[in-house]
Amino acid sequence: MLSVVLIVALAVTVVVSLGVGQYALAPSEVLGILLRAVGVPNDLAPEAATATGVVMEIRLPRIVLGLLVGAALAVSGVLMQAIFGNPLADAAVVGVSSGAALGAAASITLGVTAAGMWATPAWAFVGGLAAVLAVYFVSRSGGRTEVVTLLLTGIAINAIAGAGLAFMTFLGTTATREQIVFWQLGSLNGALWQNIVVVSPLVLLGTIVAFAVSRRLDLFALGERTARHLGVRVEALRIVVIITVALLVCAAVAFAGIIGFVGLVVPHLMRMAIGPAHLPLMIASTLGGALLIAIADLVARTAVPMADLPIGMLTALIGGPFFLWLLVRTRRRSGGWG
Numbered sequence: 399m400l401s402v403v404l405i406v407a408l409a410v411t412v413v414v415s416l417g418v419g420q421y422a423l424a425p426s427e428v429l430g431i432l433l434r435a436v437g438v439p440n441d442l443a444p445e446a447a448t449a450t451g452v453v454m455e456i457r458l459p460r461i462v463l464g465l466l467v468g469a470a471l472a473v474s475g476v477l478m479q480a481i482f483g484n485p486l487a488d489a490a491v492v493g494v495s496s497g498a499a500l501g502a503a504a505s506i507t508l509g510v511t512a513a514g515m516w517a518t519p520a521w522a523f524v525g526g527l528a529a530v531l532a533v534y535f536v537s538r539s540g541g542r543t544e545v546v547t548l549l550l551t552g553i554a555i556n557a558i559a560g561a562g563l564a565f566m567t568f569l570g571t572t573a574t575r576e577q578i579v580f581w582q583l584g585s586l587n588g589a590l591w592q593n594i595v596v597v598s599p600l601v602l603l604g605t606i607v608a609f610a611v612s613r614r615l616d617l618f619a620l621g622e623r624t625a626r627h628l629g630v631r632v633e634a635l636r637i638v639v640i641i642t643v644a645l646l647v648c649a650a651v652a653f654a655g656i657i658g659f660v661g662l663v664v665p666h667l668m669r670m671a672i673g674p675a676h677l678p679l680m681i682a683s684t685l686g687g688a689l690l691i692a693i694a695d696l697v698a699r700t701a702v703p704m705a706d707l708p709i710g711m712l713t714a715l716i717g718g719p720f721f722l723w724l725l726v727r728t729r730r731r732s733g734g735w736g
Contacts, residue, residue, distance in 0.1 A: 400672055404685035408465075411689060415461055415696045420704075421452045428453060463589040463597065464695045464709075465688040467654045468664075470601045470646040472687025473608045475661025476680055477646075480615040481639045482537070484548060485669075486724065488662035489647045492533045492548060493555025494526050495658065498644070498651040499581045500562040501525025506577055507570040519596055522648035529555050530640050581655035584710025586695050593653045600649035605684060607642045611635060612676035619674065657710045659717020660687050666724065 416432075417423040423431075423444070430442025431453045443450070471489065478487040478494075489495050504510075505521035532555055537548040567578050580587075614635055617625045622632050650657065668682040691709065698707040 400668075400682055401678075401685060404682065404689055408685060408689045408692060411692045411696065412461055412465075415692060415699075416453050416457050418696065418700055419452075419457065421448070423449060423453070459591050459594060460586045460589040460695065461692060462594055463654065464586050464691040466594065466597050466601045467586070467650040467657065468660060468687035468689070468691030469684045470597075470604065470650040470687075471657060471660035472664040472683040472690075473605055473680060474643045474646040474650075475665040475687075476676065476683050477608055477615075477639050477643050478661065479665055480618065480676060481534075481636055481643075482548065483619070485666055486662075486721075487548065488659065489526075489530075489643060490656065490658035490660075491662060491721070492530070492537075492552035493559060494529045494533070494643060494647050495651055495656050496556045496559035496563075497529025498522040498526030498648045499656050500559045500566070501528075501648070502652050503563055503566040503574075503578045503581065507566040507574045516596065519600060519648055519652045522652045523644055525559075526647045526651070527641065527644035529559065530644055534636070534640060581651065582710075583708035584655040584657040584713070585698070585706065585708050586654055586691075587706050589653070597649045597653060600645055604642050604646040604649070605680075607638065608646075609677065609680055611638060611642075612680050615639075615676040616674075619676075655710060657691070657713055659713050659721065660690055662724075663713075663717050663720050664690055666720075 413425050413428050416428045417425055426442045427444050427449065430440050430444070431450050433440050434443045434450075435454060474489045474494075475487075478489055478492070479485055481487075499522070501524050502518045502522040504525070505518050510517050510521065533548070533551045536551045539547065563578060563582065567575050570578065614625075614630050617628050617630050618632065618635060620628075625632055664686040665679065665683045668679055668686055672678055672682055690713070694709050694712045697712055698709050701707055
């Protein structure tokens, strides 16, 4: 039922977002343009070629990229929370997003173009993987993950990545500096279909892997020893999840920048609504993450006339208070921060 509600809300948000802006279009006109684009003749679409261009070449790529980014960040959040066994785990909180952004920034600043469009995602992947491995190995103690160590490690990784970003900004040209600032703010402005061609297979592959391991994550939640007795190869599962998280985060960061708290807020809300079973949680989080970014992008484009607000700022306004509430809630339940 929740998935149906999320799908309907997502469809409505997309249609509204395609029609809202300086060049306003009615929902019927938007549907007409979309139907005509897939070869269905109709009388709903306006005759002006400008309307079709605005929807198909400017707004739709931006929205599709936002849906992919939201889904990737939410699924990575589910995976992080599952493998760490902690509801406070999130790709942004523990520094994976910053690490991926540093890798992407380095590829631009250093002029690494041998791999073409794949250069930036590849370097972002390396940065994100290095960050998540560092967090994983440092935060584990006695076979479990300490909350305080997790958060402190994330702070350290974010600080190191921030210093690296500052250094790349210092070394770069005016153009590369603008791109680095773009990542730090988080935005879907200037999204192109070429970006989606790169991002979509990465997100699709990561999501498929996440769905495939969801059953084993249910067993992993029972405890490592129990999971081993039930046939789960715990270390192999950890490695697969870590690589998948890096893949999803790098895909999101490479073209949209740092958009925080999606991987923290969405999975936690979905878990509160439908329970901890990972397959339905993955499905609901995929839809919820896409919906959250779609709504945030709509607000970013329309809240201030003739301006485009950073999406990262909007998600932080939501995620920051939610994270504080979650910290307090966790402390009350555990009787302390440990």
